[in-house]
Amino acid sequence: MVDKLFSDSRLAALYDLYCPWDARGDFTFYLPLVMSARSVLDVGCGTGALLRRAREDGHAGRLCGLDPALGMLEVARTRPDIEWILGDLAAAPDWDRDFDLAVMTGHAFQQLLSDDELRLALTAIAAALTDEGSFVFETRNPLVREWEDWHVRYSGEVVD
Incomplete structure (x- = not known):
């Protein structure tokens, strides 16, 4: 089931505000990998920030984002030169x-x-990859206990 936050395009538009590019250490890891690949599939692409940045930085190959949340994709689709x-x-x-x-x-x-x-x-990803293709992902490390300061990092006021 898709979270309501991500299915409503108005709420999804706030995602990049609360998770800005420069605060995401993962993107600095992924972007060079994306830039060096001819064709990239971003599974759970959200608002498409990674692929949009890759295109802005000159990636000329195939970029494809897959996400189950319509609201997130409506934000991503502001960049029509990506699938x-x-x-x-x-x-x-x-x-x-x-x-x-x-x-x-x-x-x-x-x-x-x-x-x-x-x-x-994993079966779908394996089928999507070329023989020399790579699958790169991450997951949360519970030992870091990031949730302990979410109330500070993710609080704010938004007026519509």
């Missing part, structure tokens, strides 16, 4: 070795909760 697909890996197109790189940034990977979901996702 944006509504859905998840269970309903993804039948890619056949189309991508050199697949990424799941942030904590998208931890949305896969069951063994069946993991198996389906």
